[in-house]
């Protein structure tokens with residue numbers, strides 16, 4: 001392989017382009033409807049060359065990535081079907097839904113090359129080329145959805161390329177199965193987050209204490225409500241059947257807890273939260289993908305310069321291995337919250353003890 005074309009240089013396309021450019025020998029060409037995104041991508045070194053003409057972007061490409069919103073992908077694929085793509089070219093996408101695009105590609109009899117659906121299970125509520133990052137996909141699951149008739153060597157070729165470039169964990173899935181699973185763990189949660197934020201926004205319009213008092217719980221639960229509205233409009237329309245079924249199940253869940261509260265059914269209410277706690281704690285560990293690591297704690301720190309360094313130094317002095325440190329959203333009283341992640345329970349316990357002795361307020365979700 002010599003040339004890759006990435007169509008749509010936003011968060012996902014830009015990150016993928018950078019991964020390909022840094023970790024493979026491919027010459028990476030970008031195409032985007034926005035000239036500004038292309039210039040930013042070129043200036044940031046995400047691509048070797050930018051194109052405003054689709055034909056020149058994909059000319060002689062060995063692999064073509066569609067990284068545009070789900071609603072724009074079918075039309076782009078149709079345009080590709082009218083172009084003389086290189087013999088043996090692999091065409092793939094990164095869209096959050098798979099059934100629709102895979103069936104559409106199948107219907108395009110003139111499409112030269114092999115289409116293999118793809119979806120990296122990593123992202124952000126941010127969008128656009130400025131948000132692109134080379135480590136975005138590291139350790140995340142990356143789903144490929146080839147059809148049974150897709151030649152195995154092509155699937156293996158794409159898998160190997162993506163593994164090397166993104167350092168993600170490649171998995172193969174049937175497109176419809178993908179849409180049901182991802183509908184439940186991504187599409188429905190985005191709807192729930194957005195509806196909670198909208199409900200509270202309505203209350204807040206006549207009483208601004210609703211937003212002022214919004215603390216960790218509300219913020220943690222609703223981060224993804226800041227995601228791109230067009231991207232999510234397209235996803236729901238594309239995964240319509242699964243989303244409708246999932247919403248019906250969700251309505252049943254809501255009704256069950258509503259009845260329990262109405263009937264003052266303490267056992268049912270407790271059982272509702274107990275089942276959720278056990279299930280949440282039993283979810284598989286992983287740096288990306290579905291859940292963050294389990295061995296973590298949060299530390300309240302005053303908003304003064306040098307506090308992060310001080311915490312890291314205290315742990316370093318005790319030879320406690322810190323796997324990751326991050327600042328969580330600041331609260332209105334200006335105190336900050338650090339999230340610390342460790343490799344195992346022993347390191348976590350040592351860290352909690354060490355920081356408490358030094359006067360820090362530490363919250364360990366498993367012990368507190």
Ligand SMILES: NC(=O)c1ccc[n+]([C@@H]2O[C@H](COP(=O)([O-])OP(=O)(O)OC[C@H]3O[C@@H](n4cnc5c(N)ncnc54)[C@H](O)[C@@H]3O)[C@@H](O)[C@H]2O)c1
Nearest residue numbers: 008009010011012032033068069070095096123124127128
């Ligand atoms: N954001 C996430 O968390 C995430 C994660 C995994 C997969 N995805 C999927 O990746 C795809 C891209 O999402 P994103 O977050 O990178 O969006 P984005 O808005 O950051 O980037 C999309 C880019 O595509 C360009 N574009 C739009 N229509 C185009 C067209 N017709 N021709 C050429 N360029 C066009 C835009 O100018 C933009 O630069 C979507 O299909 C989305 O479902 C997103």
Ligand SMILES: O=C(O)C(=O)C[C@]1(C(=O)O)C=C[C@@H](O)C=C1
Nearest residue numbers: 096120121122123124125186224
């Ligand atoms: O981390 C986020 O902000 C995301 O929304 C990423 C997320 C997800 O729901 O997990 C969103 C859409 C993608 O298709 C894959 C990943």
